[in-house]
Amino acid sequence: MDPTRLRRCLEPGLSILVGTADAAGTPSCCRGIAIQSLDEFETVTVFLPVATSHETIHNVATTKQLAVVATHPRDNFATQFKGITIDARLAREDESIFVRQRLDAHANMLERIGVPRRLTHRVAHWPAFALTMRVEQVFDQTPGPKAGSRIR
Amino acid sequence: MSVRLSDIRRCFQGVIPSMIATADGRGVPNIIYVSQVYHVDDRHVALSCQFFTKTRRNLDENPVACAEVMDPVTLQAYRLRLKFLRSERSGPLFDTMSLRIEAIASHTGMAGVFRLIAADVFEVSCAEAVSGFLTEAPANTPDGASLDGMRTEMRGLQWVSERINRAAGLESLLCGVLEALEEYFNFSHTAILLHDEANRRLTTIASRGYGESGVGAEVGMGEGLIGTVARERRLLRLTSLEADLRYGRAIRREAEDGRRAIQAEIPLPGLPDAQSVLVIPLTIGDRLVGVIAAEDRDPMRFSEWHEAYLDVLANQIALGIDRMIERCDENADAAVHEAHAHPSSISALVAGPGDDRRVRRLTYYRSDDAIFVDDEYLIRNIPARILWKVLAESTRTGRTEFSNRELRVDTSLGLPPVKDNLESRLILLRQRLQEKCPDLQIVSTGRGRFALRSCAAVEMTER
Numbered sequence: 241m242d243p244t245r246l247r248r249c250l251e252p253g254l255s256i257l258v259g260t261a262d263a264a265g266t267p268s269c270c271r272g273i274a275i276q277s278l279d280e281f282e283t284v285t286v287f288l289p290v291a292t293s294h295e296t297i298h299n300v301a302t303t304k305q306l307a308v309v310a311t312h313p314r315d316n317f318a319t320q321f322k323g324i325t326i327d328a329r330l331a332r333e334d335e336s337i338f339v340r341q342r343l344d345a346h347a348n349m350l351e352r353i354g355v356p357r358r359l360t361h362r363v364a365h366w367p368a369f370a371l372t373m374r375v376e377q378v379f380d381q382t383p384g385p386k387a388g389s390r391i392r
Numbered sequence: 393m394s395v396r397l398s399d400i401r402r403c404f405q406g407v408i409p410s411m412i413a414t415a416d417g418r419g420v421p422n423i424i425y426v427s428q429v430y431h432v433d434d435r436h437v438a439l440s441c442q443f444f445t446k447t448r449r450n451l452d453e454n455p456v457a458c459a460e461v462m463d464p465v466t467l468q469a470y471r472l473r474l475k476f477l478r479s480e481r482s483g484p485l486f487d488t489m490s491l492r493i494e495a496i497a498s499h500t501g502m503a504g505v506f507r508l509i510a511a512d513v514f515e516v517s518c519a520e521a522v523s524g525f526l527t528e529a530p531a532n533t534p535d536g537a538s539l540d541g542m543r544t545e546m547r548g549l550q551w552v553s554e555r556i557n558r559a560a561g562l563e564s565l566l567c568g569v570l571e572a573l574e575e576y577f578n579f580s581h582t583a584i585l586l587h588d589e590a591n592r593r594l595t596t597i598a599s600r601g602y603g604e605s606g607v608g609a610e611v612g613m614g615e616g617l618i619g620t621v622a623r624e625r626r627l628l629r630l631t632s633l634e635a636d637l638r639y640g641r642a643i644r645r646e647a648e649d650g651r652r653a654i655q656a657e658i659p660l661p662g663l664p665d666a667q668s669v670l671v672i673p674l675t676i677g678d679r680l681v682g683v684i685a686a687e688d689r690d691p692m693r694f695s696e697w698h699e700a701y702l703d704v705l706a707n708q709i710a711l712g713i714d715r716m717i718e719r720c721d722e723n724a725d726a727a728v729h730e731a732h733a734h735p736s737s738i739s740a741l742v743a744g745p746g747d748d749r750r751v752r753r754l755t756y757y758r759s760d761d762a763i764f765v766d767d768e769y770l771i772r773n774i775p776a777r778i779l780w781k782v783l784a785e786s787t788r789t790g791r792t793e794f795s796n797r798e799l800r801v802d803t804s805l806g807l808p809p810v811k812d813n814l815e816s817r818l819i820l821l822r823q824r825l826q827e828k829c830p831d832l833q834i835v836s837t838g839r840g841r842f843a844l845r846s847c848a849a850v851e852m853t854e855r
Contacts, residue, residue, distance in 0.1 A: 257424075259422060261419045265417070265419040266458075267415040267422075267456065269413035269458050271411075291523075305420050305421055307423045309411075318425070320422070320423070320424070322421075359466075360467065363527070364524055381424060381425075387445075
């Protein structure tokens, strides 16, 4: 597993998607604002706006299952992490700067591909939930013939 | 808050990629971006199935999904609760979704590698705005045609019809159509390409809004956006070209890693930073007459209303072009006997002693079937042979007036026996001369007749 490849998933400017399912297996999705890993991807923490992630929080509370995709909007380079949620909490005040910086970076990235920054900044981002998952599987999700192939 | 799918049509234009979440039989979720969510009707959407095999497997085990789409103008997100119904691998829906993907694939040199496997059709059990997604309510930005817009476009239709009916020749018809598209639809970057059945290529015959006219530029059937529309004879509207191209290039990069043979990417004709494209086939029955292409830097420039409306307009334009070509043919016969009677009315092409006119060097490269003027490419194929013939004849006899008819009977030119598009080839030749060698002109002197005018001496070389 190329560590450089994984580290790209922590760069600023990414689009973050989060997938869950309820106890009956009905899937749900929402957009994340930021992603973080402090232990070489043994665990990953994803930050979700409280305003839009009620269903996601409800699902992980019952099933623990979590899927997170980090994508570079400019080149569609994408990686999917799957695992078990080990912590779900409100993001701390000291994490708000990190979350805000990531939203700014994402707005910059989207502006380069034609989405005005003023629009991106209207997206709710705080307060946020922080969901930490133990990473069990990693998949290459970049569009192409290798999309969906497991890389860890 | 529930919404009708038809009220959020902008979300389905692909400007901002959508996402879809599924779960397998054990409830393990999977989430991916999807390149196209297609609005089928108020209760159904279709998703393009290209590479996402895990999503497909999940749907087989657990046929429910959740998609999120986003309005590119307001950035409001909407969640759709979906029930998987079926995969379509042929039929009108598949063809429509496939055209867009094939065009992008061809444009990025990925034809055959990057293609639609199936159109996955879902029933939408619920569609609702994601509450709290935006910190302030989105402004009301109406979509589609306003009454004023429709009135303007009805006037546009009337105006185009009049232009087609009144056009004195094919050239004025083409110019009139492009003018009308700009005046009534604000399409400022447009081109018309005509189909040459003999070599199965399309040649740019008229354009508007570009620094370089591009007249003479050719596209093969199935090549790029225009060639794909021509081959499929179906209209194509891309509203997020840059996003689609990024997606295509990502696939190309991944495929190249796998050492597959990839064709060279075809440069996008016209605007280098076009964000939206509308390409309309001009057909009469199954016969392809040509293609109209419009592009714009605004990703939301072309709406569904334009698509439906211009499809109707295209039929009229196709009929007008075809009728004009037929009319030129009929009148050519009447002109045949007159052509030889006209003596030379211009100065000789060949420079004589004391002649201080500028000398233009024209070289015909037989192996390439192309003419260069002062070492710059001018034209090739049949228009090149026509120019060479009339230059040679004029040099030899001093004759300057010619008829379409005499070109048609000259088998060395290689004109097809039927539907020879002679008039459009002469327009092409005339415009290329205007751009590259304005000292030499092909001037229409009546239907089916033209004259060679020159204010320079011509030096002809054949290699």
